Amino acid sequence: MKNIKYLGLSVFLLLLSTPSISHGMHIMEGFLPAKWAIFWAVLALPFLILGLKNINKLFKEDVNAKVLLGLAGGFVFVLSALKIPSVTGSCSHPTGVGLGAILFGPTVMTVIGTIVLLFQALLLAHGGLTTLGANIFSMGIVGPIISYGIFKGLKKTNMNRTYVTFLAAALGNLATYCITATQLAIAFPDPASGLVGSLMKFLTVFAVTQIPLAIVEGLLTAIVYNLLIEYKEKGVISIENI
């Protein structure tokens, strides 16, 4: 059973990791006017600094932390490269930051999100350096905060934890792309219908495409969460937050 599961996982990942020729879902290089690029970068910076501090603290306190952080980081690397077809006939990709946000809190994922965004901006012409701040803000800050908040909030209820994890990751993912749409709408208000009209247009492009992908991200996160819980119960790892 276990073997089949891992085989299935590898085949699945391989199938999905064959990317098509297309760009990604972050705001493209040069596509935010300079003042907004700077605005989002300045806003993202304190979270990044706080995240680095928290990672430092984590490594000092917890022996498990490095391993689990590696797992959460790997998860972001895999998921943010998987371009998945959606019902709108275009492709987008999950972010993968929900898992880490649940395990470590949101700011730690700001750091990991930044690493992945830098990788894609520098090597893949995907996203960009001028839009890095804005993309960090959506994928590395708001997404993880929403995931973390939902998980924290619903953990206390007697709702099934797998379901809570699913919701946290899926809605965090959706939030990321709503923020992306908002960032673009603020920078490019529609001359006729204004900010709202423009927001609607960008939301149609990003958020609608993203709905099935948010569900996929939620399910994948729930799968890893289930595995972690099993190992936790067996005493293999100790994780406090979940």
Place this chain on the structure above:
Amino acid sequence: MKTSKTNLILFLLIIVIVLVPLIFMGDSEFGGADGEAEGVILDINPDYEPWAEPILEPPSGEIESLLFSVQVAIGAGTIGYILGMFREKKKVVDNR
């Protein structure tokens, strides 16, 4: 329900969600959503000129897919290694 069983069901669900658009919308292009956003931007503001260019653009779709595969390989390798480690640890714990 056993973890492995739950997870198997979740996997099947994912596969269904991914396959549905491919099967029912087979004639779509499945381009990137950000390319479409670019279209919306130019629609709203036709005069907008991107003021920066990517430093390094992959020379072809093949190279781009290579780099994406590398990204996945790094991530999947890490995940596989760590989950494998947990599994071996579990065996040790079980045999105690």
